[in-house]
Amino acid sequence: MSKPTRSYPSLTVDTAGTGVVSQAGATLLVETMRKTGLDRALSTALGRWRAPTAVHDPGKIVCDLAIALAVGGDCLADIATLRAEPGLFGPVASDPTVSRLIDTLARDCDKALAAVAAARTRARAMAWKAAGRHAPDHGVGPDKPLIVDLDATLLTAHSEKENAAPTFKRGYGFHPLCSFVDHGAQGTGEPLSLLLRPGNAGSNTAADHITVTREALQQLPFAAKGGRVGHKVLVRTDAAGGTHEFADWLHARKLGYSLGFTLSDDAVARLALIPTAAWTPAYDDEGTPRKGAWVAEATGVLDLSSWPKGMRVVVRKERPHPGAQLRFTDTDGLRLTAFATNTTRGQLPDLELRHRRRARAEDRIRAAKATGLTNLPLHGYADNRIWIAIVALALELTAWTQMLALTDHEARRWEPKRLRLRLFSVAGRITRHARQVHLRLARHAPWAELIVTAHQRLHDLPRPA
Helix, strand or coil: CCCCCHHHCCCCCCCCCCCEECCHHHHHHHHHHHCCCCHHHHHHHCCHHHCCCCCCCCCHHHHHHHHHHHHCCCHHHHHHHHHHHHHHCCCCCHHHHHHHHHHHHHHHHHHHHHHHHHHHHHHHHHHHHHHHHHCCCCCCCCCCCCEEEEEECEECCCCCCCEEECCCCCCEEEEEEEEEECCCCCCCEEEEEEECCCCCCCCCHHHHHHHHHHHHHHHCCCCCCCCCCCHHHEEEEEEHCHHHHHHHHHHCCCCCCEEECCHHHHHHHHHHCHHHHHEEEEEEECCCCEEEEEEEEEEEEEECCCCCCCEEEEEEEEECCCCCCCCCCCCCEEEEEEEEECCCCCCCHHHHHHHHHHHHHHHHHHHHHHHCCCCCCCCCHHHHHHHHHHHHHHHCCCHHHHHHCCCCCCCHCCCHHHHHHHHCCCCCCEECCCCEEEEECCCCCCCCCHHHHHHHHHHHCCCCC
């Protein structure tokens, strides 16, 4: 009996295949772009930057770049992935044309970014309307606010780039501040605004937090036209956002907030005045009492006279994880953390759990870094501002595809790397029959049926007027 000598089959490779396409699953992104009207919105918004003799529309080029990032690209040249598949993505501009457009937009950066932001707002309104009860703003109100997370991250510059600077972690690069809509436990999230900053930008700079929040509110469909927001929106940040100026700004606009609150030595000493009976068990992520963690309200024992009226401070104490080091402000071997909020309803453990879920912003940043944010590929600062706007478009396309086409499936929570491996990178074959063009996926592909179902859901959505 002969035994096989190879673990894998031996193949002869050539380039004689016809009708075969790669990235066939990325047509989900294309269909999402059509159904939300993002392609036409960008075409209209960027029309003023189109040269009279230009062949390629600036809006189409930006859309192509966003799709290229969504399927794994991290530089302008990666648009070649789409250019190789005109049957899926249509005509795609050459590398020099793409580069010239980015330079043109960068020379008029503020107006170009405003145009892109306006197109995003219109497309987001269509996406959320089509999502119905699965949209982030479905049923929002004071008791169920739309949560906007703010968080910053560090980007390393491996070459000389304009406005790159030393960071507080002794690196060198940039320190962007981001805002995201939280889709909750059943979904992921989507970006609202990304503010590129030099590496030496402060973590707790209130002016930057105000700028990002203002731009984020302009992206919300129910607030974009000057509608009243109030406590329908809750802004959630870590301690970097817990500044007097930012809290005052939120209070003046009657926005809900849940801000990390830094405990001073005097504040820690005052916590001893909280009665033992006032401490109640904290919840874990499943909403059940967690052993070794407690929460209590500290509003009555702290001096909050310089803070906005109605602000509450909730403190959590817990036994640190094995190996964790205590800080100077920790007492009795227990780690202390606190947050400030103006929410008046709800049990303390529920409010504390809601604030702790701010950690989902870290997931959103991880997804952004996997979608082009890690590598700012251009030298000019304005050029890289345009780049991160395209990163935001790519993240939104991915999130809207999951929200509209992958509803009620675990794929709605998949991060970009898994989406690319299982859905976007699937190969197919283009065939023509009865005056129609068909994309045939391999029957044995593990997630082929999911892709077909997702396409059908998008197909059934109405086309924007």
